[in-house]
Amino acid sequence: MTETPDAIQFPRPSRFLEILGVFFRLGLLSFGGPVAHLGYFHEALVKRRRWISEAGYTDLIALSQMLPGPSSSQVGFALGVIRGRGLAGGLAAWVGFTMPTVILLLAFAQGASAFREPWQIGLLQGLKLVAVAIVAHAVWGMAKILGSDKRLVAVTVVATVMALTLQGNWAQIAVIVMGAVAGLVLVRGGDGPDISHVPTVVSRRRGACALAVFAVLFLGLPVLAEITGWHVLDLFVGFFRSGSLVFGGGHVVLPLLHDVMVAPGWVSVDDFVAGYGATQAMPGPVFSFAAFLGAVAAPAPNGVLGGMIAVVAVFLPGLLLIYGMLPFWNALRGIGSVQAAMRGVNAAVIGLLAAAFYQPLLTSTITGVTDMILALAGFAALVFGRAPPWLVVVVLGGVGILRGISGLG
Known part of the structure; x- marks a missing residue:
């Protein structure tokens, strides 16, 4: 597949708006964090709209897992780039997916309190049950x-066990490496579905420029902040570094953000916890928590400006x-050995999703028989009733509110 030399051009207005x-x-x-987001993307963009093939979608997940950053947002951004044939499509996808939560x-940062009322706690639990149903549906489909x-x-089973037993930020990388090695040893030369190709819509020159910009910012911004002493650069560097060092995204970024914002006294512990609680009750990427932190930070910039600086960074x-x-x-994956490794990686990615479904999602959400029944009902509605995800969100969220008000567990 040839590269598109003008990959940065804007798509047709209708495609951009789409x-x-x-x-x-x-x-x-x-709702539900990065793993659940991948389930939503799979249902809406792979199965229904067919923006990319099943195997191509799995490839994007594998690529996002191998890179630091918010994995689900990276996959969504890449899908926008592919659909819009360039950077503008990716930016449209990122803005559309991120801004509702940011707003x-x-x-919330303007004075709302943490979720403490019974109906709020019930709603949060209902949304967690939605996540259980969505992720179970995603694992079911991708398997x-x-x-x-x-x-x-076998690779998927081993990957699941590894992901559940290994600790630390490097656990996901270890699982990916295991999948690649297993693919080289077990799968090479075997029959099976061909590795799909992610459409090439970005030129190598533009790709190299993006990688160079990342390297310059990662290495140069801390030096510039130290030289100038500008707090706005310190703020930007803190969030940029957090986004650069987290693999898998989501909740893994929280300890880094805690070190960046709470340790120097820019955000109080109470505000940090309140903002995190609010983020849990909202849809969209967990990385959007940065908007709250930037908005309540002191000294300035804060408010809307501080929040947007934090989000971008x-x-x-x-x-x-x-x-x-x-x-x-695609060039790397076109090599025979790379294809074999990628088949192993794709199987390992499914194991990662299965492990994430169990821990922390299932273990932290299912607290009794009622939770299990509701989660299974949501899963059945998605798989057998083909219910749209938004309907499951509304129903289980409403049931959660009723449970909170009534005091029923």
Whole structure:
């Protein structure tokens, strides 16, 4: 597939608005964190709209898992780039998916309290049950890619066990490496579905420029902040560094953000916890928590300006990296040994999703028989009733509110 030399050109207005609109709806309805987001994307963009093939979508997940940054936002951004044939489509996807949560958190930062009322706690639990149903549906659908290949099934099982037992930020990388090695040893030369190709819509020159921009910012901004002493640069550097060092995204970024904002006294512990609680009750990427932190930070800049600086800084590294890697991905994967490794990686990614479904999602959400019944009902509605995800959100969220008001567990 040839590269597109003018990949940065804007898509047709109708295509740009389509991407923006689709991801804005996803941003309003995607509860449950990065793994659940991948389930929403899979249902809306792979199965229904067919923006990319099943295996191509799994490839994007594998690429995002190998790079630091917010994994689900990176996948959404890449899908926008592919659909819009360039950077503008990716930006439309990112803005649409991220801004609903950012706006809600900026509003919350203006004085709302943490979720403490019974109905609020019930709503949060209902939304967690939505996440359980959505992620179970995603794992169910993506596991079908393995087919009857016992070697790939074995890789998925081992990946699941590794992900559940290994600790630390490098655990996901270890699982990915295991999958690649297993693919080289077990799968090479075997039959099976061909590795799909992610459409090449970014030139190598633009990709290399994006990677260079990331390197310059990562290495140069801290030096510039030290030289100038400007607090705005310190703020930007703190969030940029957090977004650059987290693999898998989501909740893993929280300890880094705590060190950046609470340790120097820019945000109080109470505000940090309140903002995190609010983020849990909202759709969209967990990285949007940065909007709240930037808005309540002291000294200035804070408020809307501080929130937007924080949001751009924390998301920028991951978006630069996945945009920069897209034009090189298919070339690397076109090599026979790389294809075999990628088949192992794809199986390992499914194991990562399965492990994330169990821990922390299932273990932290299912607290009794009622929770299990509701989660199974949501899963059944998605799989057998083909209910849209937003309907499951509304129903289980409403049931959660009723349980909170009534005091029923």
